[in-house]
Amino acid sequence: MSEVNIRWMAREMKLSISTISKALNDSHEISIETKRKVLELANQLHYTPNPYASSLRRKKSNTIAIVIPEVADSYFSLAINGIETVAMEKEYHVIVYLTHENAEREASILKDLSSGRVDGVLMSVSSETENFGPLKELHARKIPIVFFDRICEEIPTATVTTNDFESGYSAAKHLMDCGCKKITYLSISNQLSIINTRMEGYKKAIADEGNDMLLAEVVQCSNEAPNTKSMIRELLLQEDRPDGIIASVEKLATPVYENCHEIGIHIPNQLKMICFSNLTTATILNPPLTTITQPAFDMGKTAAEILFKALTKRNYILKDQHIVIPSELIIRTSAFIKVSA
Amino acid sequence: MSEVNIRWMAREMKLSISTISKALNDSHEISIETKRKVLELANQLHYTPNPYASSLRRKKSNTIAIVIPEVADSYFSLAINGIETVAMEKEYHVIVYLTHENAEREASILKDLSSGRVDGVLMSVSSETENFGPLKELHARKIPIVFFDRICEEIPTATVTTNDFESGYSAAKHLMDCGCKKITYLSISNQLSIINTRMEGYKKAIADEGNDMLLAEVVQCSNEAPNTKSMIRELLLQEDRPDGIIASVEKLATPVYENCHEIGIHIPNQLKMICFSNLTTATILNPPLTTITQPAFDMGKTAAEILFKALTKRNYILKDQHIVIPSELIIRTSAFIKVSA
DNA sequence: TATATTTACGAAACCGGTTTCGTAAAAAGG
């Protein structure tokens, strides 16, 4: 597109193409004086090298991909920020691919990525992915992959996660400490490692309590907002509705609250709730939402840093890297510890 | 990266490189039978063409850029969704660049983009941009640019905006209808067109009221969260604090609410508030937040559609395209119409 | 049957850089 290229500059300066290229790349083969002149002309013309030409030759795109389900989600947008921070520093470009929790869409994205368009991939798998073929294919092409948050256990590569089991455990424990007798876990997928790990923690906590009054119940929510809301409504209209809810993902917070407001269930008096969430508005909700807050930014940043190590260091073993950054239980009003007076 | 290329396939099939290329591109020059065989081999080998090679030759990257201040913001994340929808359909790739409201960072991004890395740019300018040189440079390179939401008036190109003036007007009008006598407009920049347009609407509404009891006041907030919160606290601790607030951007909602909760100012009894926002949690805030909700998804989608027209249609005049999609005042509890009993 | 046209394919230039290799001239070493 840019009409001015290296060839043109070479003619202009009566130098060879290779000299211009080397000068621009600060090669030691070129005299300081020549470099200065070339740089001067380049700046004057606002010359910017064609990235595709150099990517082609260097077999390096200086680009990484982020493959995530959704961007309108506090966790992922913060994670993107973390990733972007690192990428910007390394002068890498970031292509964002959204799967919208759709396995086919994800598959077609992964297929495209095996073209060499990107040097590495940061990914959080969709909740509906059952066939890991495309991921395996990508991995077989030796393109470095780092999973963050939602990992795929079948691919031996680096992962950055949070302490999902402990978080699920402590969420359930906290609700029990608050006096809950029937805690429902709102899931969104039964094949998503993190959702299940959180659920295992929740189940373990309840089992540890050893009290059969504590009924564990798991409800599968939909990926579509209207469905989700009505499923939750059904749950809350039941005779023996839960007195505690653990919402496995952020987007479940609004439908639960809305249903409660509409039906007239008081939080926390009649229902206590904890949500896995990074909402900045948690403090100003009605009532303020007790959350398990994930280190989203740090997870993104860490995942990116690991990826860049794989891209720069020789013989860096990605599959040995498994970083766990703990989440934090932030107690607010929607579930608070009973003060035993 | 991918070890299998067109050359390799050509040898394998005892055909020429050009025949393979043409077959893969479904050229009429190639017999149906040959195409079939080539496709078969390509599928079997999971062949994916090197995008940089073809971009180089075709002078077309099939990639667009989104340049925005921030991704952890409901408006922008929804807009990205809208853009992504269109891009996915057109089989385009989307590179996301975040400026973090930093003019220098924006400038360096724009400089890079003039390399031809992308075929077009969708942009919402940073609140701190004062020098439009880099943007003009990019525009001079004939790279199609479509501004959405935050436009740059000095660049004659397509814009997709919402009715900011009317929105500012109706926000102020609504607050006055609710009985507010002193309405403060919280700004974040005095060079950002939309913020100022909203402010003009707000000022006009107050002027129209013709009541000198209605004092208009504008407060410039910072781009850093802690500063913003303390600036707002100062405002709310004043003797003659406002009884109405119009927050020009979403991220101002939380600090205002938090300050009110902490100081003990009741919303809406002592302070009414309207926020320009796309928060999905608006309904479950304490109290539910009256918002001017922008058509974020549609704006992104529309901007992308316009960009693609520019990329495909010959002689499509970008600078004539100025789409305005109206925002909606959604009345909730934080500012409601007084029922004159 | 002779000529015109179409079909199906190959050779080679091309996109815009990068990199290898070769070399004249200058500088260093003996």
Next chain:
DNA sequence: CCTTTTTACGAAACCGGTTTCGTAAATATA
């Protein structure tokens, strides 16, 4: 002063596709 090394640069191959152009064979037309 002659040889060796270093410096500074140019020619050309190369990355992996795409596209133009040329052409033999097949088919259509006269």
